[in-house]
Amino acid sequence: MVRLPLSLSSSSSLPVKAPHSARAFHASLSRRHLVGPPDPVSHLRPVIYDDAPPPPKPRVRHPYSLREFTGDTREYQWKMQRQELDAFNHAFWLDSNTRFYAAKDAVLQSLPDEAGAEQREHALSAFYARWVAQERARIAAYDAEWRKRNWSTILLGARVRYQELVARVMHPFGRGGQDE
Secondary structure (H helix, E strand, O other): OEEEEOOOOOOOEEEEOOOOOOOOOOOOOOOOOEEOOOOOOOOOOOEEOOOOOOOOOOOOOOOOOHHHOOOOHHHHHHHHHHHHHHHHHHHHHHHHHHHHHHHHHHHHHHOOOOOOHHHHHHHHHHHHHHHHHHHHHHHHHHHHHHHHHHHHHHHHHHHHHHHHHHHHHHOOOOOOOOOO
C-alpha cells in the first residue's frame, strides 16, 4: 500500500492501492525493426530489419542455392523481396534528387550576381514547373513499378504468415512448422 496525502496543507493520509498490471506475461514475439537516420540526398530513412535473411553458410559454393538456408524458402524470398523494394525506392529517389539538385544549382548559377530575391524566386518557380513537367512520365513509371512490387511483397508476406498460422493450428505443441 502507498500512502498519499489528501491535500498539501493536511498531514493526514489515507491508504491507496498501487496500480497493478493486468497483463504480467506477454507471449507474442517482439519485432524491433529499426529506422536509421535520413539519407542526405534521397531523404529516405532506411529500415534495418531484425529478421533479415541469414548470411549464407560458408561451405556452400553456389551463391544462389536455396539449400544453404534453413527454414521455409518462401519466407526467405519474402525477406529478400522486401529489401529489394527498399533498395529500388532508395535508388530512384537518390538519382532523382541528385539530378534535381544539380539542375537547381545550374539555374541559380546562371543568374547574374546582382540578381535580387524576387528574380531568384521567379527563376526557381519557372525551374520547378519545368522539372515537374519533365519528370511526370518518369515518376509515373516509377510509381507503377513500385506499386506492383509492393503488392507482390505484401501478398508474399501474407502467404508466409498464413502458412505459419496453419502450421501453428495443425501442430499446436510442435515447432510451429519450422523446418531445419
